[in-house]
Amino acid sequence: MVLDRETKLKKLKEHQTKVNMIFQDQDCGQMLDKCLSMSPDEIIAEVTESGLKGRGGAGFPTGLKWKFAAEQKSDVKYVICNADEGEPGTFKDRQILEEQAAKVFAGMAICSRAVNASEGIIYLRGEYNYLRPRLQEELDAFNKKLKEKGFKFSIIIKSGSGAYVCGEETALIESLEGYRGEPRNKPPYPVSHGYMNKPTVVNNVETLVYCAMIIRMGNKEFLQLGTKDSRGAKVFSVSGDADVEGIYELELGMTIREFVDLFGDGDTKAVQVGGSSGHCVPRRDFEKTIIGFEGVPTGGSMMLFNSSRSMYHVLHNYLEFFCEESCGQCTPCRVGSQQLLRGIEAIKKGEKPPEYLNELKKLAETMKVAAKCGLGQSVPNPFLSIVNNFYEEIIF
């Protein structure tokens, strides 16, 4: 059943009355007071029990990350807010920073108390430089408030310069230290050896806001939402062939079918969940695919494609993106991305037989295990999911 746009908007509004944590106005002073009334262990327990997983895409349990950092013995620790939102199709962090910056700062302050950190850094992508003057203004006021309340913690903003890979936490740290944004080997993880080799928590913008809300309201409301593996809600960035586009906070655990009914234009043939580095879900799998960590995880990007679109073109666009944004440090990613791109071009032109696709699939499997960081390891996601589901569109 295809709903008209009005009905879709009405349904979304109903949904918003049930789920509204990120864009709800809050008194940050009260948030900080609540945080001060709790011990670091209590804060970590509250966040851990909420089941919150990182909202940048990787989905590491936030409470656990904080616990690891808190256990480290060091005079200096850092809290970094990852605002290097570069995944194609994602624009939620921009909107959160535009509308609820103080809640992001509050999340950082809460984290600082939990892990005993003294310095906070927001790494803002260069493409969002226009946000910086206003953010700085709000931040100055917030830093003053922190001082008044007796926090031994302050926050600064640093800008990126147009490198997608810097969204990877160790590349981000390299960049902050003044180096090329090339990911480090893990382990050691940033929680023990991060910025300046000190224990560092790197959290996504949205994750920090959920932390702030969990501390403000307790984790009960959060626990009521979502599924066993994917607690809570999530902010989605919807774009492409959609009737309704933009930013929507939705409960995790809905099926792609439910999602498409709310946003699609009635002719959706595929949804790319999680941006260029995510998975493509074809129409026949809409019913059985759950949006969440038990199905297809996402950092928020949801791109819809209707039947007028060529999935070859979509894949080509994604692979071009990876060829440009690969940092070039490890061979599987640098050469692999280029070969996948050239490979599908050659098949399309008839220079290689369709069977060549099997070789490319093997290459993609190799990249999954051999690439150094999340970027190279996830290039195979769009490649395999599009090639396997839209074979005819790739070879003809």
Next chain:
Amino acid sequence: MSSTAELVQTIVGKHGTRREHLLPILQDLAKEQRYVTEDAMIEVARALDLSAAEVYGTASFYTFLEPVPTGEHVIRICKTITCYMKGKDEVIKAIEDHLRVKLGGTTTDGKFSFFAANCIGWCHEGPAMLIDDKVYTKLTPKKAIDAINEY
């Protein structure tokens, strides 16, 4: 002392001389000089006690700091699939005709460079582009040219 050396000195004075200050220094230089020049990189290397190759290596990694001459204003149009689906190609064609420059080039009067960028975070309001730090969304060929004419 050359003007570049003076500029570098002022900027380094503002940020500091440790390695973690390198990126903010290069960002300021790119803002002041439109792009990071070879002379400036040598001066920065001297001030931070690094080799010039280290400075070049870092600068050349980042799209916004690439040490290649650019125009007075830099236009970066998003080339991600969602902007394409909303008609990015027509906008590019219109800008190319208007500025008489191909994507990737700089106008002969040195006023504009026209580059493609990866996702700039306005997918729901595409096609989108940045001119320097300012963002323009829901572009049509006409809107794009009007925006350029503001400069």
